[in-house]
Amino acid sequence: MTTSFRMSGRLIRAALTALALAASGAALADGAVICNSGLTIASGDVKDVYTGEKQMAGSTRIVPVDNSAAQADFLSKVLKMEAGKYQTAWTKKSFRDGLSAPAVKSSDAEVIEFVKKTPGAVGYVSSGTPAGVTVVERF
Numbered sequence: 746m747t748t749s750f751r752m753s754g755r756l757i758r759a760a761l762t763a764l765a766l767a768a769s770g771a772a773l774a775d776g777a778v779i780c781n782s783g784l785t786i787a788s789g790d791v792k793d794v795y796t797g798e799k800q801m802a803g804s805t806r807i808v809p810v811d812n813s814a815a816q817a818d819f820l821s822k823v824l825k826m827e828a829g830k831y832q833t834a835w836t837k838k839s840f841r842d843g844l845s846a847p848a849v850k851s852s853d854a855e856v857i858e859f860v861k862k863t864p865g866a867v868g869y870v871s872s873g874t875p876a877g878v879t880v881v882e883r884f
Contacts, residue, residue, distance in 0.1 A: 776818055779860055779878040780867045788882040792824055794867050795831075795847065797838045805865045809847040812856045815871035816849075822884040823869075 778791050786794065786802050793799035794809050801807060812819070820831055835846035850856045856868040857875045867881070874880060 775872050776815055776822070776869055776884045777872075777874065778819075778823065778867065778869045778881040778884065779857070779875060780881055781860055781864055782877065782879050784865055784867070784879070786867065786881055791867075791882060795824055796834060797842065797844045800844075802865070808863055808866045810856055810859050810863075810866060810868040811847045811849045812853065812869055812871070813849050813851050814853060815869055818871065819869045819884065823882075 778788075780786055784802055784805055784807070786799075786807070790799050790802075794807055799807060817828065820826055820828055824831065826834075832846075835844075838844045839846065848859075850859055850868070853870040853872070853875075856870055857878065860866040860868045860875075861877050869884075
């Protein structure tokens, strides 16, 4: 009886661990960074795009756009920074380099529409795989 209890306890722990991993994996892959279908950027370039360090992809000017509905997730998971630090970085870039912070859209639908219409556009959405754009990375 003791052996079967140990085995069932191990099975329960293993099942709970598997469920926790599955749940955390799903939460980490809800959002997506997207770009206009005519633009090619690497996943490793996303941070540079959103910090103003990368402004061109070949001969195309990159046009980043923020999504107020998904910004907190994007900043913490992709850029690894808080909103205040992000805003401060863009304020400094504006004064120092004359760059404008990314425009802000209020929803996934607005970001998708902007990215589809705007050559060089890069944005992010909170979930799904939008048609008509390229998914750069998931977060």
